[in-house]
Amino acid sequence: MDIDLLGALAVREHGVSITPTAPKPRQVLALLALNADRVVPAATVIEELWGAAPPRKARSILQNYVLQLRELIGAALAQARDTVPRSAKDVLVTVPGGYLLRAGEGRSDVREFERLADAGRRALDAGDPTRAVRRLSEALALWTGRALADVRTGPHLHPQVARLEESRLCVLEQRIDVTLRLGxxxxxxxxxxxxxxxxxxxxxxxxxxxxxxxxxxxxxxxxxxxxxxxxxxxxxxxxxxxxxxxxxxxxxxxxxxxxxxxxxxxxxxxxxxxxxxxxxx
CATH class of the missing domain: 1.25.40.10 (Tetratricopeptide repeat domain)
Structure with missing residues (x-):
């Protein structure tokens, strides 16, 4: 699974988009994708969607959103040629109390951003400012806009988006500082x-x-x-x-x-x- 969060939300399984168009299913997918391979409690998803005043049938509505996501995942898997067949429930897993999105070995722009930023800092520590600027610039180039720019953010997504934006700004300051040092x-x-x-x-x-x-x-x-x-x-x-x-x-x-x-x-x-x-x- 490939996950892009540093800009518009885009999640693909075997190159096929599984990103829904409806706002709340997008919000669910964004929260699961940002916490890929980690369990997200259903209560957390409900609070993200409706805050402190969820509708009476919030859990049933959430289950319907999960079903919509699984239908998109299933359509993408149907086009794949996996040696080990998987179902949508193997990718978007229901666990006691919550859900888990299995990203597997796919690409994540957030992970790539963090990897390149760390590489830039290590290059700077090693006394190689030119390499540091290159790696920090590559990290920043992954951003195509504000993180999750086209997704509504509630009480759980909002601080995570703010953290990503703060990380981006830190890397930007570091890259500018090193560029200044290079004259x-x-x-x-x-x-x-x-x-x-x-x-x-x-x-x-x-x-x-x-x-x-x-x-x-x-x-x-x-x-x-x-x-x-x-x-x-x-x-x-x-x-x-x-x-x-x-x-x-x-x-x-x-x-x-x-x-x-x-x-x-x-x-x-x-x-x-x-x-x-x-x-x-």
């Missing part, structure tokens, strides 16, 4: 311009944007970026910029208008202080 600041300017617009209170991205601008000889724009972020933080959150970002601003102020060397400035990695920074919501 490739000019090629980051367009991307960072879009990112600071999307995340207007995200301090790490703003700091990276300031460094890229200053190292490209655009000192005034770097200082203006700091002032914009400070105004937004004070107005929206009642906060001043962090000490790390203020240090970057001071370094730019004292460095003069000339372009600094690649290692003249640094931004200590830190997390954004607002809860919604990672998801853009």
């Amino acid at each position: 490739r600041h000019r090629e980051l300017l367009a991307e960072l311009t879009a990112l600071v617009s999307r995340y207007p209170t995200h301090e790490s991205l703003c700091g990276q944007f300031m460094l890229a601008l200053h190292r490209s000889g655009r000192r005034g724009e770097a200082l203006s970026a700091y002032q914009r972020l400070r105004t937004t933080l004070v107005r929206d959150l009642g906060l001043e910029p962090s000490a790390a970002l203020a240090s970057v601003q001071r370094s730019i102020l004292v460095s003069g208008p000339s372009r600094p060397a690649a290692d003249d400035l640094s931004l200590t990695p830190h997390r954004p202080r607002e809860a919604h920074a990672a998801t853009g919501r």
Whole structure:
């Protein structure tokens, strides 16, 4: 089974889509796929679908959604040429108290993202920044949009989607940081311009944007970026910029208008202080 979650939901068995079009069956499949090969209690699925006020016949409705998914799985299996025949119930398994989706040895974009991100970090630890940028970029390229962009998210899917988005943002920051270390600041300017617009209170991205601008000889724009972020933080959150970002601003102020060397400035990695920074919501 191949599972794509980093964008629109797409689940395929032997290359055949088993993704339903109706919203709630999609939501069920998304929850099972995100927790593939792990038991998801029926109570968890019901809470995901209806929150704290499920309908009286919630379990019967859920069983009907599972039946619809099994019909799609069965149609896909009918086209397969497995040496060991399987039924839809072997793939979407009913266990005491819940359900389990068997993904087997198929591809999962979430697993691939995590594998490539780990490979990038190991390359960086090994002193190979070029390889680190390559692997981190490959991890980010798996994303085609917001995780589960076309699926309604309830109280269980929503935090898992937020976790994925936060992981993506962490990898993005790491890739930009390593690219800056390699002196490739000019090629980051367009991307960072879009990112600071999307995340207007995200301090790490703003700091990276300031460094890229200053190292490209655009000192005034770097200082203006700091002032914009400070105004937004004070107005929206009642906060001043962090000490790390203020240090970057001071370094730019004292460095003069000339372009600094690649290692003249640094931004200590830190997390954004607002809860919604990672998801853009």
